[in-house]
Structures are given as C-alpha cells and as structure tokens.
Amino acid sequence: xxxxxxxxxxxxxxxxxxxxxxxxxxxxxxxxxxxxxxxxxxxxxxxxxxxxxxxxxxxxxxxxxxxxxxxxxxxxxxxxxxxxxxxxxxxxxxxxxxxxxxxxxxxxxxxxxxxxxxxxx
Amino acid sequence: xxxxxxxxxxxxxxxxxxxxxxxxxxxxxxxxxxxxxxxxxxxxxxxxxxxxxxxxxxxxxxxxxxxxxxxxxxxxxxxxxxxxxxxxxxxxxxxxxxxxxxxxxxxxxxxxxxxxxxxxxxxxxxxxxxxxxxxxxxxxxxx
Numbered sequence: 001x002x003x004x005x006x007x008x009x010x011x012x013x014x015x016x017x018x019x020x021x022x023x024x025x026x027x028x029x030x031x032x033x034x035x036x037x038x039x040x041x042x043x044x045x046x047x048x049x050x051x052x053x054x055x056x057x058x059x060x061x062x063x064x065x066x067x068x069x070x071x072x073x074x075x076x077x078x079x080x081x082x083x084x085x086x087x088x089x090x091x092x093x094x095x096x097x098x099x100x101x102x103x104x105x106x107x108x109x110x111x112x113x114x115x116x117x118x119x120x121x
Numbered sequence: 122x123x124x125x126x127x128x129x130x131x132x133x134x135x136x137x138x139x140x141x142x143x144x145x146x147x148x149x150x151x152x153x154x155x156x157x158x159x160x161x162x163x164x165x166x167x168x169x170x171x172x173x174x175x176x177x178x179x180x181x182x183x184x185x186x187x188x189x190x191x192x193x194x195x196x197x198x199x200x201x202x203x204x205x206x207x208x209x210x211x212x213x214x215x216x217x218x219x220x221x222x223x224x225x226x227x228x229x230x231x232x233x234x235x236x237x238x239x240x241x242x243x244x245x246x247x248x249x250x251x252x253x254x255x256x257x258x259x260x261x262x263x264x
Contacts, residue, residue, distance in 0.1 A: 033226060034227075034231070036170065036227070036235055039166050039170060039231070039235050040238070052225075054138075054225060055138060056137070056138075056140050056141055056225065056226065056227075059142075059144075059169070063145075063166055063169050064162065064166070065158070065162060080138075
C-alpha cells in the first residue's frame with residue numbers, strides 16, 4: 001500500500017515527507033526498539049516502526065534502505081533525527097498509538113511481517 | 122590486477138551521537154564505485170555494527186574499507202579492553218553494554234552475530250588488555 005494509506009490507517013502525523021507519501025510503496029514492516037534487532041531482522045525496503053527517537057535510528061534505517069520511519073507511542077523524534085531524515089528524503093510519521101496497536105492496524109490492513117529466520121536454540 | 126581501494130576513518134570512543142558517520146561514508150563510496158546494492162547493504166550493516174562496537178565498547182578505534190575486484194573487506198581495529206570470551210560474545214543476546222548504552226537502543230547483543238550473518242568470512246582476534254581486530258569479507262559473486 002502507499003505510505004499515504006499507512007498514515008491514514010494509523011491516523012499518524014506527518015513530521016516530514018508529505019510530498020513523498022504517494023510515491024512510497026510499503027509492502028513489509030518491522031517494529032523494534034533496539035538498533036541491532038532492526039539490523040538483524042528488518043527486511044531491506046520495509047517500513048520501520050520504533051520508539052527510539054535519536055538520530056542513530058535514522059542512520060540505522062539508512063543502512064537498510066528503509067523508505068520511511070513511524071515513531072510510535074506519540075514519542076516525537078529529536079529534531080536532529082527529523083533533519084537527517086529530511087536530508088535523506090525519508091518520510092517521518094508520528095503515531096499516537098502503542099507499538100502493538102500501530103503494528104496491529106497495519107497487519108490487519110495487509111502489510112506483511114519480516115521473516116525471522118529459524119536459529120539454533 | 123589493479124590496486125585495491127582503501128578508505129579509513131578514526132572513530133572516537135563514547136561519542137554516541139556520531140555512531141554511523143563512518144559507515145555512511147562507506148555506503149556512499151560503495152554506491153559511487155557501483156557495487157551492487159545487496160552487497161553494499163550487507164557491507165554497510167557490517168561496518169555499522171563494527172563502528173558501534175568501537176564507540177560503545179572499545180573507547181574508539183579505526184575502521185577501514187578495502188575494495189578489491191572480487192571482494193571487499195571491513196576491518197575494525199582497537200586498543201580497547203579486549204573480549205575475554207569470544208564464543209560467549211558471538212552468542213545472540215549476550216551483551217556487556219551498560220544501561221546508559223541500552224537506553225539509546227544499543228546493546229541488544231546482536232552486533233557480532235549480525236556481522237557474521239552478513240559477511241561471507243569473519244575473523245576476530247582479541248586479547249584482554251591489548252585490543253581487538255575484526256575483519257569481515259564479502260565476496261561479490263558466490264562460488
């Protein structure tokens with residue numbers, strides 16, 4: 001679905017990237033509050049949902065060619081994070097719902113999860 | 122065979138806000154060199170995790186990208202405290218990160234496993250009190 005539909009479903013605020021919402025296609029999403037979890041399991045090109053608000057989360061997203069980031073729980077990202085995202089042309093959305101609810105809405109609407117590979121216990 | 126391309130940065134210890142700056146330069150370089158996007162992405166993750174380790178655990182160090190005609194290498198070299206038990210450090214979820222580091226979203230204990238997962242070959246030499254040398258290789262075409 002288009003990122004604009006994502007924003008409408010989660011009733012998100014657009015902190016940056018209004019003009020990019022129609023040209024950004026979202027098929028997969030990944031939610032995490034740890035950088036290395038994102039690096040380990042987020043499928044390249046998937047939408048990232050996170051409660052981390054610092055500038056490193058945008059760099060993490062950049063490494064994985066993540067097209068857009070949704071900040072959950074109404075936690076506004078740091079200005080430096082929004083600034084870096086805008087330099088990268090990476091839309092930034094703010095959701096006022098919890099991680100669980102935001103992810104749940106998108107899952108219900110057909111956004112696919114990133115596959116977690118089976119590993120030795 | 123042409124000379125390999127080498128790019129290197131000094132990473133300062135504990136400067137959390139700068140984490141990723143060297144890796145972003147590497148990513149831009151790889152894009153400029155025309156390296157395929159999947160290889161670039163894997164190498165970027167390896168570099169980024171290595172850079173995090175230098176900042177969070179080693180008190181800084183050197184990170185280096187070497188691009189050959191058939192492969193690339195990422196090196197991370199430090200004179201930090203060293204890793205006492207490499208086997209333990211390679212386990213997912215094991216971390217010695219402080220609460221301060223964890224609050225920033227780092228310290229998941231996935232760094233070294235991530236580096237291994239995204240590289241074709243990885244070497245880790247460490248001596249307690251001396252430092253650590255990590256090298257990770259990614260081949261452009263798998264045999």
